[in-house]
Amino acid sequence: MKKSWIIIGLFISLLLVLFISPFASSSPDGLERIAEDKGFLEKGEGHIITSPIPDYVWPGIEDEGVATSMAGVFGTLITFGLGLGIGSILKRR
Numbered sequence: 001m002k003k004s005w006i007i008i009g010l011f012i013s014l015l016l017v018l019f020i021s022p023f024a025s026s027s028p029d030g031l032e033r034i035a036e037d038k039g040f041l042e043k044g045e046g047h048i049i050t051s052p053i054p055d056y057v058w059p060g061i062e063d064e065g066v067a068t069s070m071a072g073v074f075g076t077l078i079t080f081g082l083g084l085g086i087g088s089i090l091k092r093r
Contacts, residue, residue, distance in 0.1 A: 010080055022065030027075035 003016065027033075034039040058067040 001044065006084075013076050013080075014073060017076050018069050021068050021072040065084075 032041065053071045056064075056068045056071040058070045061067040061070060
């Protein structure tokens, strides 16, 4: 029963990412907005870890909505996989 709920949750998450994320605001989030307002946005870009999909721009995809959906699916699957892996390791202990 637990596995079916996990699969249902993943399926719902992917549906939301695919169909809702293209309508997300293009305005910067709170942290990015403060960095812009205070003038230190450039200092934090690319110094520690670079994003594989910066600003949700997927290489080769011109449509911004599709690129945002692809980035969301990619991020959801990675997060799900990491959570599942960490949960499996902790369960064994």
